[in-house]
Amino acid sequence: MSRKTGRPSRPVARVVTRGLDRWQLLRLFSGLVVAMVIGIGVGLEIAGPSSSEASVASIRQAEAQRDVAQIGELTTMARNTKQLLTAVVSGLAATQPATDAQLAGWQQIVRQETQRYAVTVSGATATNVARGAFRGAVDMLSVAVDAYALARTMAPGQQQALLDVAARQRTLAVTTWSVAATQLDQLNVDAGNGHQHVYLTDRPDGGAMTSDGTPEGTKP
Structure with missing residues (x-):
């Protein structure tokens, strides 16, 4: 005899599915948009540079631009000084004594250039080193001219010692200038300016450095 299946003693709960009306859909969509915008903003904040990083980058860029400008200015100044000092350097090495007019001209040149390089300009370390070496070279050449002038006031038998000092100071000046150059x-x-040569002499006087022969403005 087959068994009959009876009704369950407890009623089965019905699941009623209701569709969302348009206002509920609008609120849901708005919430998703807001969440998306917040997520994008957080992502950009994490991925992008912070204000401090941007500030550091801006400072470095400004310093790099300033240094390039200072290199150009120092090159122009050194080139002009070279043209003036060449006569002094060659004159101190000449076998013939200088005339009073020549000596007065040397003194005026070294005095003028000493004052020019006495001006302190703050820049990158490498540029400051070059500028300081140029200043030291000009000071040494000024001492050489002073020693030469003093020797001319001495008795003939006492001049040679001071002339030797002047010659050594001249050599030191040329060598120091070559390091700066x-x-x-x-x-x-x-x-990015290419090779720029401002050496005082083409000869390695006293171990001075000289140009490598690369044409002016040549870029590697």
């Missing part, structure tokens, strides 16, 4: 040449290459 080499540094400046590299600075110009790094700044």
Whole structure:
């Protein structure tokens, strides 16, 4: 005899599914949009540079631009000084004594250039080193001219010692200037200006550095 299936003792709950009306859909959509906007904003804040990082980058860019400008200014100044000092350097090495007019001209030149390089300009370390070496070279050449002038006031038998001092100071000045010129040449290459040569002499006097022969403005 088959068993009959009876009704359950407890009523089965009915699941009633209702559709969302348009206002509920609008609120849901608005919530999703707000969440998306917040998420994008947080992502950009995390991925993008902070205000401090942007400030540091701006400062570095300004310093780089300032340094390039200072390299150009120092190159122009050194080139002008070279043209003036060439007569002094060659005159101190000449075998013939200078005339009073020549000596007065040397004194005026070194006095003028000493004052020019005495002006302190703050810049990048590499540029400051080159500028300081140029200033030191001009000061040494000024001492050489002073020693030469003093020797002319001495008795003939007492002049040679001071003339030797003047010659040594001249050599030191040329050597120191060559170090500055080499540094400046590299600075110009790094700044994109190509090779710039401002050496006082083409001969390695006293171990002075000289140009490598690369044409002016040549870029690697």
